[in-house]
Amino acid sequence: MAPRHQHRLGRRKLLFTLGGAAVAAPAVAALAPRALAGTGTPAEAAALLPLTIVNDSGSFDNASVHVYIVGNQDGRQVRVTPDGTLAPIALSDNGADGYTDYAIGLAGSGETPLSLPYMSGRIYVALGHKLKLKVVTDGNGNPALQYPAGWVASDPNHAVLHDCAEFTYNSSGMFCNTTMVDMFSVPLSIRLTGAKDQTTGTLRPSGRADAFAAVRRTEVFAPLVVDDTRVIAPGHGLDAGLFPKDYFAPYIDEVWSTYTGRDLTVTTNAGTFTGRVRGERLTFDGPAPVSFTKPSTRDVLFCDGSLAAPNDGTTGPVAAVLGAGFNRSTLLSAPAQPTTDAASFYRTALTNHYAKAMHAATEDGKAYGFAFDDVADFASYIQDTAPTGIRLTLTPF
Known part of the structure; x- marks a missing residue:
């Protein structure tokens, strides 16, 4: 990876x-x-x-x-x-x-x-x-x-x-x-x-029309479609008042609850990091100690804030994998990250349906639907x- x-x-x-x-x-x-x-x-x-x-x-x-x-x-x-x-x-x-x-x-x-x-x-x-x-x-x-x-x-x-x-x-x-x-x-x-x-x-x-239609079909995401001109990414929709600020909150809470009692592993080029939630922070041991506060929906959508990825070779790669896991909704189904099977992405109702639609529209399944979409x-x-x-x-x- x-x-x-x-x-x-x-x-x-x-x-x-x-x-x-x-x-x-x-x-x-x-x-x-x-x-x-x-x-x-x-x-x-x-x-x-x-x-x-x-x-x-x-x-x-x-x-x-x-x-x-x-x-x-x-x-x-x-x-x-x-x-x-x-x-x-x-x-x-x-x-x-x-x-x-x-x-x-x-x-x-x-x-x-x-x-x-x-x-x-x-x-x-x-x-x-x-x-x-x-x-x-x-x-x-x-x-x-x-x-x-x-x-x-x-x-x-x-x-x-x-x-x-x-x-x-x-x-x-x-x-x-x-x-x-x-x-x-x-x-x-x-x-x-x-x-x-x-x-x-x-x-x-028909990929363009299909992507527009797929976003429209999901009620929460539908306001992101601007006529036949464009579809706005949900992070920008959130900032414009078109998308709920707490959309990912239930999933984020469940991730924090789940990994209070079990390990989450993240493998990067630097090695494998093993983490648990301790004192409200998701803290990893491994090649270097890294930890993250609980992200907001905006942090997830922009892959920023508590999920910002400095180019330091340790915190940055782990943040990128976590950001991808949240947007693809794979963190609960796979305690070993990153997941590399595209068939496991976007399988839950609470997911980034915008990114899902963008990937479904492309011939090779590859798209830049969110900032950490390069993971895997x-x-x-x-x-x-x-x-x-x-x-x-x-x-x-």
């Missing part, structure tokens, strides 16, 4: 690089105000990775698809321009309407060839309308880009059909994933070629240390 945060790229690592989960506020680190285009080393220039955008949506023509490549390079916030160069974001990029236009249009027909420089970031696609991205000033007086937060009703991009893939590309290779951690809207798949030929994120035929490699994540190309495909709706 190799939790994602032990890989070169994990969603949690990527979001840390980007400054935290995207919200309707500056969401990335500040940058030094200097031009980046043309300043890369010859090795970096030679390392441009061919990126192909393929519009197989069947619902939107190429002229209606807008691509945005934004992120960080060496701690500096950057974007890829339509001509393929890397440029810093700047307050002067805001137009008369107060927003930037970082959109990259697709070719008139067929596939669109682009290039990716070394950077860590996101590839956004917006359908029908452009995204409204604004450069603002962060607490240090530097420019910072506000990322779209489609799960926030007041966000200017709430009505725009959009989604993204995440990646880090550097001298060690390409590390990328599709994501449904925050929301699900546009079916996307990634094909990564190099030492291997890998694809992830592909939905089954069930996330829609691929990597290659010798990449030769990447294809991002908008698959049929």
Whole structure:
């Protein structure tokens, strides 16, 4: 078992690089105000990775698809321009309407060839309308880009059909994933070629409609479906008052009660940890002592708070396994974690039905339905240390 945060790229690592989960506020680190285009080393220039955008949506023509490549390079916030160069974001990029236009249009027909420089970031696609991205000033007086937060009703991009893939590309290779951690809207798949030929994120035929329908069928989760635009992840739904704050409380209480009188074991790359609830804390002995206070529903859904996973090789991996066990509802049925049999996931009525629906919609059963979905490699994540190309495909709706 190799939790994602032990890989070169994990969603949690990527979001840390980007400054935290995207919200309707500056969401990335500040940058030094200097031009980046043309300043890369010859090795970096030679390392441009061919990126192909393929519009197989069947619902939107190429002229209606807008691509945005934004992120960080060496701690500096950057974007890829339509001509393929890397440029810093700047307050002067805001137009008369107060927003930037970082959109990259697709070719008139067929596939669109682009290039990716070394950077860590996101590839956004917006359908029908452009995204409204604004450069603002962060607490240090530097420019910072506000990322779209489609799960926030007041966000200017709430009505725009959009989604993204995440990646880090550097001298060690390409590390990328599709994501449904925050929301699900546009079916996307990634094909990564190099030492291997890998694809992830592909939905089954009618997978999008099936995922929307599955979430709607579960009464508590139904308010997370926003028309035919997107499904909001339950953590964001909780923050918006659309999802009960105590949803997981009965399950959490039962886990705490069960492991007061018996052992829970968690095996990670560091070894096996053996834990029991002592004095209201789930305390583990093993390669290192680690313990956790009882999580809230929000902690479970965001895999944060008392389940936060520091990159320390001990507490972090155990927290990731616990977070996955809560979301997949396997902690009571399997006292030895992590469970690796997908057939045992989401079997109880009290479970993360959003993540369940996302996994059921994909061809290979892999999806990023919550932040620790990489535990036991069930996330829609691929990597290659010798990449030769990447294809991002908008698959049929």
